[in-house]
Amino acid sequence: MVASLSWLLGKWRSEDGFGHYPTLKDFKYIEELEFTHIGQPNIQFTFYAFNFETKKPMHREVGFIRMDPETKKVAFISAQNTGLVEVEEGELAAPQELHIQSHTVGRMTFGKEPGVKEIKRTFKMVGDELEQVISMATSATAMTEHLRIRYKKMP
Ligand code: HEM
Helix, strand or coil, X not given: CCHHHHHHCEEEEXXXXXXXXXXXXXXXXXXXXXXXXXXXXXXXXXXXXXXXXXXXXXXXXXXXXXXXXXXXXXXXXXXXXXXXXXXXXXXXXXXXXXXXXXXXXXXXXXXXXXXXXXXXXEEEEECCEEEEEEEEEECCCCCEXXXXXXXXXXX
C-alpha cells in the first residue's frame, strides 16, 4: 500500500538547507530526516533541523504518512515543536514526486504571530538526492516559499 512511497524510506541528511521568506533574513540550515515502515499501512517520520553555525536543534516535526489504497491519495500528518499540527493531502505527480497541501492547520492558543494558515510541500527525487520544498501562507503573508533543501541518503 505504501510501497509506492518506498523511495522515501531510510535516513537522509543535508547541510545545504536554504530558508527564506519575505519577512525573514535568508538563512542556511542542517536537517536530518528518517522515514520508517514497520509493516503497518503507514510510514512514520522524524524531521530534525539544526542551526547551520552552532548546530543547535531548531525546528522538529514528527508524524505519519498514509495512502488511500483506492484513490492513491496521500495524507501527511505532522506535529511540530512550534506548537503546530497539520494534515496535508495530495498525490504522486510522478513515481518519485509527491505534492501535498494542508487542509487542516491547528495552533496553540499561545503560539507566536503571525500564525500559519496554509502549507504546501513537494518531495521529489533529483538523481539520488531527495528534495523537499515548503511554502506557507501566514496571517501576514500570502503563499510564498519558506524552505528548499536537498538531502543525501545516509547508510
Ligand atoms: C520563521 C513556519 C520549518 C526556520 C517561521 C515563521 C513561520 C514559520 C510562520 C515566522 C514567519 C514570519 O515571521 O513571517 C514554519 C513551518 C515549517 C517551518 C510551518 C514547517 C512546515 C522550518 C524549518 C526551519 C525553519 C525546517 C529550519 C531551521 C525558521 C527560522 C525562522 C522561521 C530561522 C525565523 C526566526 C524565527 O522566527 O524563529 N517559520 N517553519 N522553519 N523559520 Fe520556519
